[in-house]
Amino acid sequence: MIALALSILSSTLIFVVFKLYDTYRVQTLYAIVVNYMVACITGFFLYEGTVDIGQLFNASWFWGPILMGMLFITIFNLMAKTAQVAGVSVASVATKMSLVIPVIVGIWLFDERLTFIQIIGIVLALVAVYLASLKQKHLVINRQTLLLPFLVFLGSGIIDTSIKYFEELHLTDAEVPLFSSMVFGCAALTGILFIGIRTKSTPLKVNFKNILGGIALGVPNYFSIYFLIRALRTDMLSSAAIFTLNNVAIVMLSTLVGIVLFKERLSLKNWSGVALAVVSIVLVALF
Template sequence: MLYLVLSVLCTSLIFVIFKLFDVFKIQTLYAIVANYVVACTVGLLLSESSFSFDEVIAKSWFMGAIALGIFFIFVFNLMAKTAQVAGVSVASVATKMSLVIPVVFGVILYQEKLSGLQILGIFLALAAVYFASMKEGGMAISKKTLILPLLVFLGSGVIDTSIKYFEAVHLEPEEVSIFSAMLFGFAAISGFCFIGVKAVKKPIKVNFKNVLGGIFLGVPNYFSIFFLLKALQHGKLDSAAIFTLNNVAIVMLTTLLGILLFKEKMSPKNWGGIALAVVSIVLVALF
């Protein structure tokens, strides 16, 4: 449970740092790429065993790490586009409600057992994420733009499900650090390629502020994945329960941090979502 708490704290800190990017006018894309470089470096430095690149290439999870690292950048850009076209609330809900995908796969592929109260808690968690993320004015979007949040929903779910798959099938406990480092390393390479394509049309300048933002983001970003993998390996709960608790606790904590740190306004629906989140956490964790 400690690893899960640490993962929630690190992920919530990421959202706070993203909010600070707006305050300090940091360009998100370039900071994201710098963050992946930092996260990869942290993983290599904290590796729990000695390794060589030849040995890493021979690992059964290596090609999957490449694909998942590239997918990180792809889903990030989808999230950014969804926020621009359909709104931040829609992007947030699509991302967090994707918890249903790894939950379903955990039950189907790994024969994980859920009690009736845990299943109720998961449904309440979906409702909690929806209501806690809603902003005044609703989240109505046109059918034309519905494809974007749908892709974000699927992409986020695929990432969580893939992380569970590698943890269950391919990873040894001592390989968590290097596997996490490889994910972020290939995400960084993909990001540099993406920036390179953009630079053909418009030359870019290195901005120290963007690099600094990436450094502050990279450390909690690395540990958010590291501790989630550790929670999946050592937790007493099934992965379905872990992903539910992880996502709902993040929504609840980031919402409260938004109120305390940035004076964000809360509607009655938001408070209702927080209350549902508490109930869902109790049902999933205790029963």
């Protein structure tokens, strides 16, 4: 449970850093790439063994970080596009609702069992995520823009499911830091390639705000994945319960941090979502 709590805290810190980007006018894309580099370096520092390139190529999980790294950058850009076209609430709901995918896969592929009360808790968690993430009076998705949030939903769910898959079937405890590091390293390389393509039309200028913003984001970003994998490796809860608790607790804590630090105002629906989040956490964790 400590690992899960630290993962939730790290993910909430990511939210805080993103909010500060607006305040200090940090260019998100460039900071994101720097963040992935920092997260990659952090993982290599935590890895206690010797990094052997030949052994990495032969590792059963080697191809995983490559695909996941590409997904990280792709989903980030899709989230940004969704927020611009359909609204921030739509992007937020699509991202967090994706917890359904690893929950279903955990039950189907890994034969996990949930009690009836836990199932009720998961359903309430989905409602809580929707209500707490809703920053507009009405969530309206036009048919023309339906594809974007669906891709965000699908991609976010695939990332979480992939983490569970490699943790369950391919990773040892000692390899967790290295695996996490490589995921972020591959994301950084993909981001650099993407920026390189963009700079053909728009020259790249070094901005120290972007670099500092990336450093501030990179460390909690790394630990959000690292501690999530650690939590999945414990036998206290099923992966379905862990993904539910992780997502709904992040939404709840981020919402409360927004109120305290950034003076955000919540609607009645938002407060209802926070209340339901508490109930769902109790049902999933204690029953």
